[in-house]
Amino acid sequence: MKKDVVIVGAGPAGIFTALEMIRHNSKKSILIVEKGKAVEDRTCPKHKTKQCVNCKPYCHITTGFSGAGAFSDGKLSLSYEVGGDLPTLIGAELAQETIDYTDSIYLEFGADTHVEGIGMSEEVKEIRKRAIRAGLKLVDCPIRHLGTEKAQDLYYAIEQYLLNHGVEILFGYACTDLAFDGNKCVGIYAEKGSEKLTVFAEHTVVATGRRGADWLERICTEHNVAHQPGTVDIGVRVEVRNEVMETVNKVLYESKLVGYPAPFKNKVRTFCQNPGGFVSQENYDNDLAVVNGHSYKDLKSNNTNLAILCSHNFSVPFNQPIAYAQKVGELTNMLGAGHILVQRFGDILDGKRTWQKELSQSNVRPTLPDAVAGDITAAMPYRAMTNIIHFIQAVDQVVPGFASHETLLYSPELKFYSNRVQMDENFNTSVEGLHCLGDSSGWTRGLMMASVMGVLMGRILA
Numbered sequence: 078m079k080k081d082v083v084i085v086g087a088g089p090a091g092i093f094t095a096l097e098m099i100r101h102n103s104k105k106s107i108l109i110v111e112k113g114k115a116v117e118d119r120t121c122p123k124h125k126t127k128q129c130v131n132c133k134p135y136c137h138i139t140t141g142f143s144g145a146g147a148f149s150d151g152k153l154s155l156s157y158e159v160g161g162d163l164p165t166l167i168g169a170e171l172a173q174e175t176i177d178y179t180d181s182i183y184l185e186f187g188a189d190t191h192v193e194g195i196g197m198s199e200e201v202k203e204i205r206k207r208a209i210r211a212g213l214k215l216v217d218c219p220i221r222h223l224g225t226e227k228a229q230d231l232y233y234a235i236e237q238y239l240l241n242h243g244v245e246i247l248f249g250y251a252c253t254d255l256a257f258d259g260n261k262c263v264g265i266y267a268e269k270g271s272e273k274l275t276v277f278a279e280h281t282v283v284a285t286g287r288r289g290a291d292w293l294e295r296i297c298t299e300h301n302v303a304h305q306p307g308t309v310d311i312g313v314r315v316e317v318r319n320e321v322m323e324t325v326n327k328v329l330y331e332s333k334l335v336g337y338p339a340p341f342k343n344k345v346r347t348f349c350q351n352p353g354g355f356v357s358q359e360n361y362d363n364d365l366a367v368v369n370g371h372s373y374k375d376l377k378s379n380n381t382n383l384a385i386l387c388s389h390n391f392s393v394p395f396n397q398p399i400a401y402a403q404k405v406g407e408l409t410n411m412l413g414a415g416h417i418l419v420q421r422f423g424d425i426l427d428g429k430r431t432w433q434k435e436l437s438q439s440n441v442r443p444t445l446p447d448a449v450a451g452d453i454t455a456a457m458p459y460r461a462m463t464n465i466i467h468f469i470q471a472v473d474q475v476v477p478g479f480a481s482h483e484t485l486l487y488s489p490e491l492k493f494y495s496n497r498v499q500m501d502e503n504f505n506t507s508v509e510g511l512h513c514l515g516d517s518s519g520w521t522r523g524l525m526m527a528s529v530m531g532v533l534m535g536r537i538l539a
Contacts, residue, residue, distance in 0.1 A: 080245075081105035082538055083265055083278035085252045087113075088144030089524050090284035090515030090531040092235060093179065097535025099242045105538065107244045108276060110267050112251035113141030116233045128447035129358045129366065129416075136360035138369075142246070143232035144286045145359070145369075151223025151231075152331065152349070153525045155180060155192065159218045159333060160526030161516075167502050167533065175529045180221065183528075186234045189227070189374070193220040193330030200328040204475065208334060211474035216333040224374030250274060255281065255300060255511070262300075262511035280538055284514040284531065288361065290493040291399045293517045297498060303507035307497035307519045309398035311405055311461050312345075312386035313453065314356055314368045314487040315469070318441055321478040322381040326352040331383075334475065338467035341460055345468040348384040348492075353377030356445040356487055358417050365406050368417045368445070368487040378444050384490050385468055387461045399493050406489040409456040418456075418489075419448040422469065423482025425462075439483045453488040492522070503537050504530070 082098070084091040087109050095107050112135060113119065119141040122130055139145045157164045157172040164172040184190065194217060201217050208215040223231060240246065249269045256264040256275065264277040285293055297304040325332045331350040338345060354372030361367060370382040391398050409418055420431040421439070430452035436443060454462055465486075473480035497519035504512045514520075514534055515527040 078108070078274065079277045080108040081278060082107045082280045082282065083276045084109045084282045084284060085265060086144070086284040086286055086289060086515070086517075087111035087142045087246065088284055088286040088515055089527040090286075090521070090534070091282065092143065092232075092239070093182075093528045093531030094282055094284065094514065094535045094538065095239055095244045096182070096235065097532045098539045099239070099244070101536060101539035103539040108278070109239075109244060109246045110250045110252055110265065110276065111142060111246060111248050113137070114248050115246075116142040116229060116236055129360065131360055131364060131415075138357070139288045139359050139361065142236050142248070143228070144288070151228035151524065153180060153183060153188070153221040153223065154523060155219040155221060155525070158216055159523070161520055161522040163520045163526050163530060166500070166520060172529065175532055176525060179525065179528045179532050183221065183223075183231070186238075187227070187231045188221055188223055191221075193222055194328070195219050197328045200324070204325065204328060204332070207475045211336075211471040212338075213334045213336040213471055213475065216335065217329055218331070218333060220330050222330065222372075222374070224372065227374050247274075252285075255296060257300065261509040279510065280512065281510055282512045282514060282534060282538075283517070284527075285517040286527075287493045287516045290496055290517045291362075291403070293498070293513065294399060294496040297496065300508065302511065303499040304519075305497050305499065306391060306396040306398050308388045308390055309402045310386035310388055310492035311402050311458070312384055312490045313457075313465060314370055314382055314384050314490045316356055316380050316382040316441060316444065316485040316487065317479060317481070319353060319379055319381050321481070322352065322476060325476055326381060332476075334472060336468055336471055338464055338471060341464055343460070343464050344388040345464050346386055346388075347472070348386050350381065350383035352381045354380070354382050354444070356382050356443065356448070358445065358447075363403075363407075364410075364415070365403060366410050366415060366417060367406055368490050380441060380444055382444070385465055386490065386492060387464045389461070399496070402491045402493065405456065405458065406491050409453065409489045412451055412456055413449040416447055416449040417445060417487050418451045418453045419443055419445070419485055419487045420451060420453045421482060422480060422484040422486055425454055425466065425486065441483045441485050443485060445487065448487060453486060457488060504534055
């Protein structure tokens with residue numbers, strides 16, 4: 078098969094590349110290759126089974142059209158200060174302009190017009206004052222919340238728009254390798270079961286998301302695509318009662334706090350806050366179960382959950398941060414017999430494991446019913462665990478009650494976007510004809526910035 082542009086991965090970066098090409102009236106032929114299913118065919122059986130059944134060949138929450146975005150809580154961060162390091166590559170002004178433009182596209186396809194976290198400046202000042210006293214930095218960012226169920230409808234509308242405008246999408250095909258002619262990338266190899274496919278293209282866009290981060294790292298190494306190990310985030314998902322987070326939820330919706338707690342001074346941050354949300358499980362390759370969180374527009378719980386992530390950097394002699402994080406996750410999964418582990422914060426401080434009976438007696442009832450009570454400190458590295466404990470205690474000065482005995486910590490929460498592909502401002506890699514976008518490229522984190530990168534790529538290719 079021959080196309081002008083082949084896009085590997087139908088997450089936000091790949092979707093918006095094709096979408097922006099269409100909006101610029103490009104006549105180039107576009108093919109998207111996605112190993113998962115169409116968004117309307119993606120279903121998680123956990124709603125019926127009440128526990129993860131480890132779907133094969135891929136987890137429907139992380140794989141398929143729109144990537145993890147369709148099953149996440151669907152938060153669009155509307156500030157260039159949030160969402161990765163793309164502004165350092167393209168400039169802050171262009172990043173913010175493109176965020177505003179991309180946001181308008183989301184609105185066209187049905188996003189909620191309401192923006193969280195604006196218009197309460199005095200309350201924000203008070204929260205920031207408490208954060209400063211605690212040694213933390215508050216990044217207040219306007220948020221457009223799609224909601225898990227609304228995000229699926231929105232991405233379905235985009236999917237149909239692409240198909241109706243001539244974009245070809247092959248579902249169920251996994252890209253196995255890139256095709257080369259000398260030092261030039263000329264396409265991809267893919268397969269669906271026993272069926273093998275070769276696609277030749279003038280431009281190859283790899284946008285495989287966090288799910289494909291380790292795959293892209295291997296591809297870069299095998300084909301000498303210039304890249305460097307970057308940061309990997311290891312942490313926990315924290316869950317508290319809504320009453321504890323009430324003020325922050327009302328004023329900011331999502332509080333982004335950053336700190337560098339002693340003694341290690343690693344960067345620790347909050348991420349993906351879900352008021353009235355639900356803790357969820359995602360399955361990656363090799364049956365790795367990781368924790369995440371989402372929130373619906375209509376269905377609400379009594380709890381708020383958010384991630385606390387500790388950044389790790391490796392260079393000499395070890396330079397495989399993704400493999401390191403996977404090992405931490407595998408060890409935690411082993412302790413939980415393949416399930417997510419959950420432990421009360423007070424039990425961690427007391428040096429004891431949590432028992433299921435204790436959870437049933439607590440004010441904070443887990444929203445992930447098949448999480449296994451245990452001891453996450455038996456698997457979490459000392460450095461990361463120490464950072465997380467000290468950070469939670471600092472956040473307690475901003476949000477009283479956050480570090481209570483009954484606060485729940487779920488593990489492992491891992492973010493795989495450590496491979497930083499070297500590119501210029503036009504997203505050209507060291508290999509002619511190859512472009513890398515989104516979270517797997519190491520330049521973005523989250524829906525909006527990945528979408529922005531796709532928009533800019535689409536303009537260049539158009």
